[in-house]
Amino acid sequence: MNGPKIYFTIPLFGGIDITQTTVSSFVVMVLLCVAAIVLGRDLQKRPGRRQVLVEKAVTMLYDMVESTMGKHNSYWTPYIGALFLSSMCGSFIGMTGIFRSATADLSTTVTWALMTSFLCWGCSIKRNGVGGWLKGFTEPIVVMTPMNLVSEIAQPISMAFRHFGNIAGGSVLTSLVYSALATVSAAVLGLVGKSFVVGILILVIGAALLYSGVKSKKMARKIFGVVFVATGALSLLGLTGVPYLEVGVPGILSLYFDIFSGGVQALVFSLLTMVYVGNACPPPQEA
């Protein structure tokens, strides 16, 4: 299993690598920016269908941020939205087959996690000053300082590895299953034999069994007929060179590993960012 492919290296500053992740992340950025400009254009007081959807989405994001971080932090919504959309699109872009998921690279997720941490620290420093921020590590008692430091350092690492691990692991599993299925379909093909005649024969026997099963209403014959017909049809498909098992099953796996996992990880990452930053920016009256 390889990491992102390096397309080329710009010979500057000791070599700038242009990798698959760089390209994916750039494409995601361009897509999101274009979408934002197109969707945010030409807004009316009496919205059309497109604008209603856009407003619904934006309102949902604002509601999410306000319910997690509090009303006073609603100005964080654009950042959370950008993070969420970048993460989700960065995961989904792997499904195109042209690009590699940007979030399947530790560089991406570590950067985002560090941004979250720096935002937290920035908020704390802005509110309490550098001294207050450093003093915060010694609370509630001085003995806790090492623990607090460790948790502060562990926070971005855990965030980054969680996101990276889910997406990268998903792609690893998908490719593993894919190659395993290739082996299985080759094995099934070998079982039937590499002859058209055998395939057609099995198909015909199956059809006959199915027909007589339907006529005489015998369940066993019907089942056998279906199995024979399927085997015959699949072997014929295999003979024509269609890798049939690789077509369907990875799609279902991909549904989970790419769409579900990508969405959930994007949500988790932005939720964690909201929680951490929200903790660093409590309501003004408590400050």
Place this chain on the structure above:
Amino acid sequence: MTGFESFVGINPWTALFTFCNMLITFSVLKHFLFKPVKKMIDDRQQEIDTMYADADAAKQKAAALEKEYADHLQSIKDERDSMLREATARAQKREEEILNEAKNEAASIRAAAEADIAQERKKAVNDLKNEIGGMAVEIAGKVVEREINESDHQALIDEFIRNVGDAS
């Protein structure tokens, strides 16, 4: 140089690019999507609030006006009723007055007429008496063809007339 990076590893340049991309995405999304959409939603909300407030104010005003008009109408009705009552009372009074006047007048006219009638009757009776007297003298003169003493004659006639008057 082409090749592959390690599966688990951080490339600082990729990290830098990711950071820049994130910043650009954030600012573009904020500037072109979130801010205008939020502003639009807030504007609309405000407009709706204003409209509702206006509508409420108008409703209250209308209710006040309605009450005012109803009061006004009621007062007009009351005034009309009192005027009607007054007018009716006055008319009744006037009617009675007129009736009484008419009655009195009629009574006086009747009394005058009765007096006239009585006088006329008396006069007629007297005329009749005279005429009948004259006629009787004439007839008697013709019948007896002789001169009778005037005074006897007159006494005779009067007696006769009295008898006639008593008879009638």
